[in-house]
Amino acid sequence: MFKIGFDNERYIRTQSQHIHERIEQFGGKLYLEFGGKLFDDHHAARVLPGFAPDSKIRMLVQLAAEAEIVIVINAADIEKNKVRGDLGITYDQDVLRLIDAFRGFGLFVGSVVLTRYTGQPAAAAFQERLEALDLKVYRHYPIEGYPTDVKKIVSDAGLGANEYIETSRSLVVVTAPGPGSGKMATCLSQLYHDNKRGIRSGYAKFETFPVWNLPLLHPVNLAYEAATADLNDVNKIDPYHLEAYGKTAVNYNRDVEIFPVVKAMFEHIYGACPYKSPTDMGVNMAGDCIFDDAAVREGARDELVRRYYRALCSQRKGESNGGEIEKIRLLMQTASVDLSTLPLINAAKERAEQTGGPAVALQLRDGRIVTGKTSKLLGAASAMLLNALKALADIPAEVDLISPDILEPVSALKVGQLGNQNPRLHPDEVLIALSICAVHDDIARRALDCLGQLNHCEAHSTVILVQNDENTLKKLGIEITCEPRYQTKKLFHG
Secondary structure (H helix, E strand, C coil), X not given: CCCCCECHHHHHHHHHHHHHHXXXXXXXXXXXXXXXXXXXXXXXXXXXXXXXXXXXXXXXXXXXXXXXXXXXXXXXXXXXXXXXXXXXXXXXXXXXXXXXXXXXXXXXXXXXXXXXXXXXXHHHHHHHHHHHCCCEEEXXXXXXXXXXXXXXXXXXXXXXXXXXXXXXXXXEEEECCXXXXXXXXXXXXXXXXXXXXXXXXXXXXXXXXXXXXXXXXXXXXHHHHHHCHHHCCCEEECHHHHHHHCCCCEEEHHHHHHHHHHHHHHHHHHCCCCCCCHHHHECCCHHHXXXXXXXXXHHHXXXXXXXXXXXXXXXXXXXXXXXXXXXXXXXXXXXXXXXXXXXXXXXXXXXXXXXCCCEEEEECCCCCEEEEECCCCECHHHHHHHHHHHHHCXXXXXXXXXXXXXXXXXXXXXXXXXXXXXCCECHHHHHHHHHHHXXXXXXXXXXXXXXXXXXXXXXXXXXXXXXXXXXXXXXXXCEEEECCXXXXXXXXXX
8 A cells, every 4th residue: 555655845855955065065066977767757756655756856946047957878879779668769869858858847958968979870960960959069989998097087088088068057967868878977077177177076976776874675775776687786885985984875886886996086186085985976865855664665665576577577578588587586585575475466366367367456545456357348457447446436346437338339440440459448548438428427427536546556467468558557657567478379469
């Protein structure tokens, strides 16, 4: 059941204040490497119940007068048309999406940086496209020996060979469509160039996870490992922080491994490093805004289950080799998650066994579980949706919210005129039909009025849902997991 455990307003307030303090620490100029999703951090919203997906962008809006955005993209990712798995768009398309989104919040986008540029034709064409849109574009190049050869890196032949990014604000937020884009290298390049120009500037890192002041094996941090299982990220105690302060702090392997290099670069540029540990570089205040640890632990354990089923389905779809499955299984074991004891999953499987076909179960916020089965006119997800609305509106189970007299012509239209092979109505089609019925039917209207109560509900399907069904459920705020099998034995599943 959904229970809030995170103070979102406190987070926005304290996070923006902490970033402002870090700007002042460096004399009024800070390059902030911003990892994770700025606009739609649904992972954080799931493992920190109460966290709003747009919290980070709302926090930045409070700093809008002193902030500018620099978007970094790896030229090699443009060349190979790398795609964001969650959005299904290429990284270069996502750059345009991000620019529009930032501007929509009143934030200034100063420029785009093409990192690891070696003359890739697609990257050069993308630069021309951006410049035609009146956007500033800069090129950064591969550095031989990066990140270990500090002497070569911190030289005119290394960072000095990169084009200097002209910025005009005190807070420069460096972000990217995805990992491996070169955000840290871009920040370090700017420090080098600023120092040569007599400008004092600093660097800090914003990463929501792992949460540095939660225990290493806290479910929230385990859920982060599960989310990055394909990247082989591993949470670990920050040894530098422990040595410097005698206190444990959680970081992850890549930041711990790169810290000696970053420290050496600071020493080469400024003569001293302002940080004693990789944890010191961070500005994340999320751990300070948890007020109900039990609720947060439950949300994170649920996320481990989702990540596990997502990995299973990804392997079944041929989208991964499944290497992360065993890792997530071990993480669930560490968090004491036992799939066999989860009532939602068991309810879906029992319903499927009873009917001999696919089934979907959904757990309402009050703990009640409703199910839906496949029928002549409705898919299991659609049937579950209608049954959930009936339960929320206290409508008897035997009442038809949508008359077969309406469903049958729609089904016939799909098959007879629109060329669909599946006559069953999808969730979005069912909702459209229900909204039409609600114009003249008070019972249908009562059910439709309960739609908002499906937000934060959990569902489980005994088969992999088609993307359209999954997208509709996500738009309603329903978190859906699926068993890694298809309804049919066909080779193509659209």
